[in-house]
Amino acid sequence: MEKKEIIRRNPLKMMGYSSEDVLPEGGFGALTAHAGVGKTAFLVQIAIDKLLRDKNVLHISIDEPVEKVCLWYEQVFRNIVERNHIKQVDPFWEVILPKRFIMTFKVDGFSVPKLEERINDLSEQGIFLPQMILIDGLPFEEMGRKTFLDLKTAAQNLGVGIWFTVKTHRHEPPGPGGLPMPMTGIEDLFDVIIELQPDGKEIYVKAIKGGPPKSEIMELALDPSTMMIRNTDGKLAPESDRSAR
Amino acid sequence: MNSEIQKVRNIGISAHIDSGKTTLTERILFYTQRIHAIHDVKGKDGVGATMDSMELEKERGITIASAATFCEWKGHEINIIDTPGHVDFTIEVERSLRVLDGAVLVLCAVGGVQSQSITVDQQMKRYKVPCIAFVNKCDRSGGNPFRVIQQLREKLGHNAVAMQIPMGIEARFNGVVDLVSMKAVYFDGDNGEKVRVEAMPAEFREEAEEKREILIDAASMFSDELTEAILEERDIPEALLLDAVRQGVLKRELTPVFMGSAYKNKGVQPLLDGVTRLLPCPADVVNEALDMEKDEAIVTLSSNTRDPIVALAFKLEDGQYGQLTYIRVYQGVLGKGETIVNVRTGKKVKVGRVVRMHANQMEDIESIPAGYIGALFGIDCASGDTFTSPGLSLTMTSMFVPAPVISLAIAPKDNKSQINMSKALNRFTKEDPTFKTYVDEETGDTIISGMGELHLEVYIERMRREYKAEVETGQPRVAYRETITRTAEFNYIHKKQTGGSGQYGRVAGYMEPVDEDFVFDNQVTGGSIPTQFIPACEKGFRACLEKGPKMEFPVTGIKIVINDGASHSVDSSEMAFQAAARGAFLEAYAKAAPVIHEPIMKVVVETPTEFQGGAMGLLNQRRGIIVGSQDEGPMCVIEAQVPLSEMFGFSTVLRSSTQGKAQFTMEFSAYKQVPKGVADELVKKLAKDKKNAA
Numbered sequence: 001m002e003k004k005e006i007i008r009r010n011p012l013k014m015m016g017y018s019s020e021d022v023l024p025e026g027g028f029g030a031l032t033a034h035a036g037v038g039k040t041a042f043l044v045q046i047a048i049d050k051l052l053r054d055k056n057v058l059h060i061s062i063d064e065p066v067e068k069v070c071l072w073y074e075q076v077f078r079n080i081v082e083r084n085h086i087k088q089v090d091p092f093w094e095v096i097l098p099k100r101f102i103m104t105f106k107v108d109g110f111s112v113p114k115l116e117e118r119i120n121d122l123s124e125q126g127i128f129l130p131q132m133i134l135i136d137g138l139p140f141e142e143m144g145r146k147t148f149l150d151l152k153t154a155a156q157n158l159g160v161g162i163w164f165t166v167k168t169h170r171h172e173p174p175g176p177g178g179l180p181m182p183m184t185g186i187e188d189l190f191d192v193i194i195e196l197q198p199d200g201k202e203i204y205v206k207a208i209k210g211g212p213p214k215s216e217i218m219e220l221a222l223d224p225s226t227m228m229i230r231n232t233d234g235k236l237a238p239e240s241d242r243s244a245r
Numbered sequence: 246m247n248s249e250i251q252k253v254r255n256i257g258i259s260a261h262i263d264s265g266k267t268t269l270t271e272r273i274l275f276y277t278q279r280i281h282a283i284h285d286v287k288g289k290d291g292v293g294a295t296m297d298s299m300e301l302e303k304e305r306g307i308t309i310a311s312a313a314t315f316c317e318w319k320g321h322e323i324n325i326i327d328t329p330g331h332v333d334f335t336i337e338v339e340r341s342l343r344v345l346d347g348a349v350l351v352l353c354a355v356g357g358v359q360s361q362s363i364t365v366d367q368q369m370k371r372y373k374v375p376c377i378a379f380v381n382k383c384d385r386s387g388g389n390p391f392r393v394i395q396q397l398r399e400k401l402g403h404n405a406v407a408m409q410i411p412m413g414i415e416a417r418f419n420g421v422v423d424l425v426s427m428k429a430v431y432f433d434g435d436n437g438e439k440v441r442v443e444a445m446p447a448e449f450r451e452e453a454e455e456k457r458e459i460l461i462d463a464a465s466m467f468s469d470e471l472t473e474a475i476l477e478e479r480d481i482p483e484a485l486l487l488d489a490v491r492q493g494v495l496k497r498e499l500t501p502v503f504m505g506s507a508y509k510n511k512g513v514q515p516l517l518d519g520v521t522r523l524l525p526c527p528a529d530v531v532n533e534a535l536d537m538e539k540d541e542a543i544v545t546l547s548s549n550t551r552d553p554i555v556a557l558a559f560k561l562e563d564g565q566y567g568q569l570t571y572i573r574v575y576q577g578v579l580g581k582g583e584t585i586v587n588v589r590t591g592k593k594v595k596v597g598r599v600v601r602m603h604a605n606q607m608e609d610i611e612s613i614p615a616g617y618i619g620a621l622f623g624i625d626c627a628s629g630d631t632f633t634s635p636g637l638s639l640t641m642t643s644m645f646v647p648a649p650v651i652s653l654a655i656a657p658k659d660n661k662s663q664i665n666m667s668k669a670l671n672r673f674t675k676e677d678p679t680f681k682t683y684v685d686e687e688t689g690d691t692i693i694s695g696m697g698e699l700h701l702e703v704y705i706e707r708m709r710r711e712y713k714a715e716v717e718t719g720q721p722r723v724a725y726r727e728t729i730t731r732t733a734e735f736n737y738i739h740k741k742q743t744g745g746s747g748q749y750g751r752v753a754g755y756m757e758p759v760d761e762d763f764v765f766d767n768q769v770t771g772g773s774i775p776t777q778f779i780p781a782c783e784k785g786f787r788a789c790l791e792k793g794p795k796m797e798f799p800v801t802g803i804k805i806v807i808n809d810g811a812s813h814s815v816d817s818s819e820m821a822f823q824a825a826a827r828g829a830f831l832e833a834y835a836k837a838a839p840v841i842h843e844p845i846m847k848v849v850v851e852t853p854t855e856f857q858g859g860a861m862g863l864l865n866q867r868r869g870i871i872v873g874s875q876d877e878g879p880m881c882v883i884e885a886q887v888p889l890s891e892m893f894g895f896s897t898v899l900r901s902s903t904q905g906k907a908q909f910t911m912e913f914s915a916y917k918q919v920p921k922g923v924a925d926e927l928v929k930k931l932a933k934d935k936k937n938a939a
Contacts, residue, residue: 059873063399065399065400065875066873066874066884067400067883067884068399069873070872070873073727079904080576085292094917094918096329097870097872097886098870101871101872101873102872102873102874103873103874103875103876104873104874104875105876106876106877106878109876109878110876114876118857119858121858121861122861124858125858125861125862125865126865127861127862127865127871128871235449
């Protein structure tokens with residue numbers, strides 16, 4: 001009963017998507033925002049939702065140690081159980097832990113062939129086969145289109161979708177079509193692009209590509225103190241955003 | 246002893262296994278002319294490093310016991326404790342950090358921040374010990390001190406800044422550029438004993454200036470004067486910069502990083518300068534005690550030699566002349582002939598012989614003043630005892646002693662070994678609070694328990710060598726526990742009323758799972774159980790915790806609430822209510838869905854990337870949950886949660902699967918429920934053992 005209640009609050013379903021599986025096999029999704037706005041927290045919420053549905057999640061982090069990534073999950077999970085007034089946390093945590101695998105790489109140590117080799121090592125031995133991949137912290141400006149094409153091929157072979165975080169810079173204007181500058185030249189590879197937009201004390205969640213049907217759109221925001229997703233209770237998107245579109 | 250306390254440094258040298266702590270200490274002793282020849286840790290001459298005085302240490306090339314010594318450098322007295330890196334000997338690190346004022350965190354330029362580096366860093370945090378870092382082995386292939394500095398920031402959260410840059414790296418490493426003076430430092434002579442300072446070669450200027458800016462920027466947070474100098478674009482005097490760095494170190498908000506290669510005799514002397522210039526003297530450290538007469542109110546100690554004595558015994562050693570007690574004096578002067586009081590026992594003792602240690606050799610002295618470490622002979626006490634002048638009732642907070650996670654049954658091979666084994670066990674348990682021994686009542690086996698396989702292996706070997714006690718060892722045993730998973734009520738009557746004085750007691754309430762070991766909550770109202778019998782109820786419940794009804798493992802995680810009961814005016818007694826509580830416990834326990842918990846270890850394997858898959862497979866086969874893998878260039882670090890019961894013999898298997906190139910560390914993480922299959926096996930085994938015993 002409690003697990004279902006937690007799952008009902010999947011961030012993507014809350015945004016208005018009909019299903020939480022918005023990415024097709026080999027599909028790419030991107031979470032974009034400036035540094036410190038909440039990309040990792042959002043991504044981890046998507047991951048935890050997937051884990052609670054008994055799916056395996058491979059969380060790849062660039063330049064962050066395994067322990068730090070673990071702390072993100074612990075923090076977000078704690079916020080989820082507190083919000084849902086769940087007393088006994090351990091049973092849920094014990095269930096999702098084996099389904100999550102964290103891989104961290106240095107920027108210069110990351111490559112698609114290496115990633116594929118690592119995943120094959122795990123799957124051939126029956127240790128872990130991902131059903132969703134998250135890549136957090138990949139420096140988009142330093143990666144060429146070929147890297148993303150190779151990643152797409154790898155994702156298609158595995159039959160998974162990949163969510164990325166994309167760091168944008170405050171001083172940088174949007175690129176062509178209003179999309180974040182780091183995604184210029186590769187935006188066609190992405191099925192969904194979600195932007196986290198700080199506006200005063202609020203952080204709004206907006207789909208800028210591949211969003212849910214207009215009739216289903218729900219206004220969402222991140223609670224700045226917990227980085228957890230919440231409804232805005234009918235509040236509209238910020239003026240600045242509407243005029244740009 | 247140096248009478249100026251400002252010129253005293255009590256430091257520890259801590260690190261992960263094989264980072265070079267003992268080699269570094271050997272060089273420090275050589276350059277300070279405490280020793281006159283350098284011997285390698287596992288050298289061909291078979292002598293071994295000075296601080297590894299135990300034969301076993303020399304043979305295995307590992308430090309087992311922490312060793313204390315002292316030396317002098319540029320008018321400063323430096324007391325050094327060299328500690329082990331293996332997590333099995335973690336108690337030695339706990340002890341040392343408890344009594345030291347500063348520490349040098351040694352890191353390998355190749356391995357960087359490794360699993361035990363994280364543990365010692367946590368230990369330093371626990372005792373608030375300021376530290377400086379030394380990146381060792383800069384001459385090794387793959388060595389990169391700046392990668393290590395980055396790891397210090399990312400993995401340990403240190404605000405780490407380089408105090409030097411290396412001139413050349415790996416095989417070309419031949420000195421350092423000091424970023425404070427902006428001069429090149431070379432180490433000449435057969436053993437690097439001649440320090441030559443010259444102008445910096447032009448090729449390093451750009452990098453040096455860049456790193457110096459980072460250093461100045463970081464240090465300016467701790468000095469307004471330095472900030473002003475920066476804003477006014479004045480030249481920055483060396484003393485101003487060093488003072489600012491020192492402030493950051495004392496606040497534990499800045500970690501200056503030195504670099505070198507102890508084995509190649511480079512970089513040690515500037516590190517010593519760093520120790521004297523940046524680490525605190527005893528007077529810089531605030532030491533606190535608890536006043537037992539004022540409800541454990543915190544009292545700040547003065548470190549004044551004229552004030553009453555306050556000292557902490559932190560290590561015991563049983564030698565041929567009796568018990569040697571290592572002691573740190575925080576206040577007053579502890580002199581020969583002085584009468585002091587052991588605050589824990591209340592006993593007065595007269596101080597006999599007072600010595601200062603140099604590894605395994607000692608030097609008689611008259612007294613130990615505040616701020617110093619020494620040793621006493623013939624004082625019977627436990628590790629962690631506080632000694633004070635008579636009339637004072639202060640106690641130092643003791644050190645953290647982790648619980649043992651593995652035990653082993655041992656049996657002497659013959660009668661002589663039996664006697665010697667008992668002597669050995671008495672001594673070892675007194676010296677090491679993480680090493681415990683007891684006799685299993687049912688089987689009569691002598692059980693030893695400790696922090697890991699290596700820990701127990703070392704003590705068995707020491708029994709053989711030092712006490713000539715040959716023992717046979719049984720299978721390692723895991724410290725299982727029992728707990729409950731749901732709430733269950735009880736309502737139990739203990740009644741024996743068959744004529745004459747009887748027994749009567751009724752206890753009602755419930756038990757439920759809780760995160761602590763045991764909670765007893767009395768909610769009885771209206772005197773249904775007379776107040777004087779409540780402690781007896783609690784005693785009865787507690788008695789049931791030692792051996793759980795399910796599998797006779799210790800029981801934890803239970804909250805007992807009593808909210809009703811009944812008594813008899815004549816037949817109720819403490820004994821009756823204890824029995825009622827025991828009965829109530831058994832009644833509810835069976836309904837509370839008890840389960841078995843096993844210790845889960847955090848296992849960190851460091852392996853070359855080509856063996857990563859194999860290493861993960863080994864962990865997976867052992868019911869391990871792999872948390873993640875961290876790519877560190879040529880090496881990969883795999884973190885997993887593995888049941889302790891599956892880890893025996895892992896080192897052998899890992900070694901053979903990775904051509905000996907991988908290593909692992911293991912420390913206790915948490916207790917978790919065992920899978921059904923394992924629980925069934927344990928039940929079968931218990932039944933079989935009982936049958937055999939019968």
